Amino acid sequence: GNSVTQMEGPVTLSEEAFLTINCTYTATGYPSLFWYVQYPGEGLQLLLKATKADDKGSNKGFEATYRKETTSFHLEKGSVQVSDSAVYFCALSADSWGKLQFGAGTQVVVTP
Amino acid sequence: DADVTQTPRNRITKTGKRIMLECSQTKGHDRMYWYRQDPGLGLRLIYYSFDVKDINKGEISDGYSVSRQAQAKFSLSLESAIPNQTALYFCATSDFTSGSPDTQYFGPGTRLTVL
Numbered sequence: 001g002n003s004v005t006q007m008e009g010p011v012t013l014s015e016e017a018f019l020t021i022n023c024t025y026t027a028t029g030y031p032s033l034f035w036y037v038q039y040p041g042e043g044l045q046l047l048l049k050a051t052k053a054d055d056k057g058s059n060k061g062f063e064a065t066y067r068k069e070t071t072s073f074h075l076e077k078g079s080v081q082v083s084d085s086a087v088y089f090c091a092l093s094a095d096s097w098g099k100l101q102f103g104a105g106t107q108v109v110v111t112p
Numbered sequence: 113d114a115d116v117t118q119t120p121r122n123r124i125t126k127t128g129k130r131i132m133l134e135c136s137q138t139k140g141h142d143r144m145y146w147y148r149q150d151p152g153l154g155l156r157l158i159y160y161s162f163d164v165k166d167i168n169k170g171e172i173s174d175g176y177s178v179s180r181q182a183q184a185k186f187s188l189s190l191e192s193a194i195p196n197q198t199a200l201y202f203c204a205t206s207d208f209t210s211g212s213p214d215t216q217y218f219g220p221g222t223r224l225t226v227l
Contacts, residue, residue, distance in 0.1 A: 043221050049215065
């Protein structure tokens with residue numbers, strides 16, 4: 001079956017540090033890939049997505065590139081802020097029904 | 113106003129009680145989903161519905177039932193709550209007719225505690 005594996009947290013960083021969260025997937029066919037973010041006390045929000053190989057999704061300074069050869073979709077941000085403290089979920093959608101398969105989530109804590 | 117709302121936001125109940133969690137949306141989306149979130153497990157799909165007449169089981173439907181009362185309303189019921197159903201529950205919607213049918217929009221969640 002389909003699955004998503006992402007690095008365990010918490011990841012603790014200082015403000016302005018570089019952030020990488022690794023995500024790899026297993027899926028049949030050509031899934032769409034997503035990063036969702038969950039701020040404390042809130043629901044999930046779509047951060048970025050990519051629908052085919054070599055696509056780069058970007059939003060709010062975050063980027064992720066769909067790498068089919070390595071089945072990966074790593075999230076990166078060059079300079080994090082305290083406001084980026086949240087839980088980040090990698091997810092895939094591999095069928096026409098649009099169902100999402102989520103990774104376990106990675107908590108990111110950014111300190112001043 | 114929020115596009116996807118969930119009630120209640122917090123609920124504490126006892127083992128064996130029947131509980132209903134409600135979700136409403138004003139986005140006009142046809143598809144609705146229920147997930148539960150547990151620490152270290154991410155979100156897992158409980159049920160999903162593609163229109164009022166279409167209900168489908170997800171990955172972990174045992175112990176749960178749903179009702180799609182209208183396009184905008186999708187309720188999740190626990191007929192006889194048990195402690196391992198303690199979790200954070202999310203409702204989500206998506207729009208099949210949009211350019212991004214697999215992009216989901218989430219409600220704020222309901223924190224359920226079963227004692």
